[in-house]
Amino acid sequence: MRKRFRSNKQSDNVFPIAIDELKQLVQDNFPNNPDLAFSIYHHNGKKMAVFFISYMVENDKIEKYILGPSLTMEKEWSTQTLLNEIPLSVGKTSTSIEDVLYGLLLGKVFIYIEQEKEIIEYILLNKEKRSLEKAETESLVLGPKIAFTESLITNLNIIRWRIRSTDLVLEEIMVGKSIKREVRMIYMKSIANETDVNTMRQRLLDLDVDEVEDSAVLSQYIEDSSSNLFPQFDTTELPDRFTYAITKGKVGLLLENSPSGIIAPASLFSFLESTEDLYMRWQTGSFLRLARFLAMFFSMIVTPTYVAVITYHFEIIPTQLLLSVGESRASVPFPPLIEALLIEFMLELLREAGARLPTKVGQTMGIVGGIVIGQAAVQAGITSNILIIVAAMSSLASFTAPSYLLGTTVRLIRFPLILLSGILGFIGLMFGICLLIIHLLRLTSLGTPYLAPLYPLSLQDFNNVFYRLPFNMENNRAKFNRPKDLVRYSAKEARKKQDIDE
Structure with a gap:
């Protein structure tokens, strides 16, 4: 709901009104605001008011396109005459004082002729934005390098430039009560599932919060369950990944002042996809996707497996390796559980410190700090060198996502898997994995199962998730996204290759 401004009349429509009363009304709603510019002009016995917030508008355009033509025109001032004479194409009229007061916060300039029934408004917002740059958190070797910015208009231009289709819908929704922000819901009208679109629209309209700081915060407000550990909506700063999801039938959200977009619905496997897979040969792209899946599973269980084996199941270790493990742990005073938790916590501290420090210093901290602290910990007998290797491999694997x-x-x-492995061994590890699988089976994203297409099983959609096929064989969109139009193109026609001499 929009914040209600104070009005001196019961009705929201106060026009026609005397300019002095209008000035007092505006100043009452913006007290102690020295940047509020309210100027009154006279022409042929009529009074005209021009008011705006100075730092939010382009002042040179006001002088050139509004005041210049208005003060020099020979015709009598009226709302329609000014609309015809002012050389700006974005002018419109309003009769709501609430819209006028809120429009000042959006960078609008208002012109009012005394005792007219309507007020004229122009959008002359002075936008401060950074230029297009490379993505920071989602770097690519192949493909487009530009990333979204905090300017919603710039981001929408990028989307329009990449999807040049009249089928593309950019629906505007305002969120936040005290601080309103514009959200654009983006989808392909002939492809996106109507239930997904309606559900997303309803969640945004029902959002009852004072403000939404960023798209990452917005996704947490509108996701299916905010108490779950796994993210249910994908966020990206890459326009190519965003538009690729839109053309597959998903729904996207762009928030004003946020440099990332939201993609929904999302499955667990969509977080492991990269548009870079499309830019490589299909064999290489398939290999990299499978490698990421294995790396994520490896990152999750390798340290708990080490703890379980060393604590309870050392009989499965080959004899030569067991001797090495025994030698490395001979001087370690802690049990494997405490040792593993200590090392993992130390790695998390190094990772967090590297992320918060400046780029060059952070890289040095991560590399040198890890080597120095790891070597010192082994020599001091706090941990074994084998656990250092295991923890480092686990940490590296987590960065492949x-x-x-x-x-x-x-x-x-x-x-928690390390804790369960240290207490119950392999039984505890399997118990934790089973609980995790049950949790994932219950998750949904915009009503879509989180483990689709693995559950419910859809073998024909595996090529959209686990591996890639040649483009001439990927003629259908993924069924688990429930698109209106399942067929992308005719597979029979795509396989035809006719040389110029045939």
């Missing part, structure tokens, strides 16, 4: 949110979730899951 294109999504930072999923990588963070996997690192967090590792700690």
Whole structure:
């Protein structure tokens, strides 16, 4: 709901009104605001008011396109005459004082002729924005390098530039009560599932919060269940990944002042996809996807497996390796459980410190700090060198996920699995994995099962998730996204290759 401004009349429509009363009304709603500019002009016995917030508008355009033509025109001032004479194409009229007062916060300039029934408004917002840059958290070797910015208009231009289709819908929704922000819901009208679109629209309209700081915060407000550990909506700063999801039948959200977009519905496996897979040969893309899946599973269980084996199941270790393990742990005073938790916590501290420090210093901290502290810990007998290797491999594997949110979730899951492995061995590890699978089976994203297409099983959609096929064989969209139009193109026509001499 929009914040209600104070009005001196019961009705929201106060026009026609004397300019002095209008000035007092505006100043009452913006007290102690020295940037509020309210100027009164006279022409042929009529009074005209021009008012705006100075730092939010382009003042040179006001002088050139509004005041210049208005003060020099020979015709008598009226609302329609000014609309015809002012050389700006974005002018419109309003009769709501609430819209006028709120429009000042959006960078609008208002012109009012005394005792007219309507007020004229122009959008001359002075936008401060940074230029297009490379993505920071989702770097690519192949493909487009530009990332979203905090300017919603710039982001929408990028989307329009990549999807040049009249089928593309950019629906505007305002969220936040005290601080309103514009959200654009983006989808392909002939492809996106209507239930997904309606559900997303309803969740945004029902959102009852003072403000939404960022798209990452917005996704937590509108996701299916905010108490779950796994992210249910994918966020990305890459326009190509965003538009690729839109053309597959998903729904996207862009928030004003946020440099990332939201993609829904999302499955667990969509967080491991990268558009870079499309830019490589299909064999290489398939290999990299499978490698990421294995790396995430490996990152989650390798340290708990080490703890379980060393604590309870050392008989499964080959004899030569067992001797090495025994030698490395001979001087370690802690049990494997405490040792593993200590090392994992130390790695988390190094990772967090590297992320918060400046780029060059952070890289040095991560590399040098890990080597120095790890070597010192082994020599001091605090930990074994084998656990250092295991923890380092686990940490490296967690960075293979294109999504930072999923990588963070996997690192967090590792700690309870280590505890269960240290207490109950392999039984505890399997118990933790079973609980995790049950949890994932219950999750949904915008009503879509979180483990689709693995559950419910859809073998024909595996090529959209686990591996890639040649483009001439990927003629259908994924069924688990429930698109209106399942067929992308004719597979028979795509396989035809006719040379110029045939």
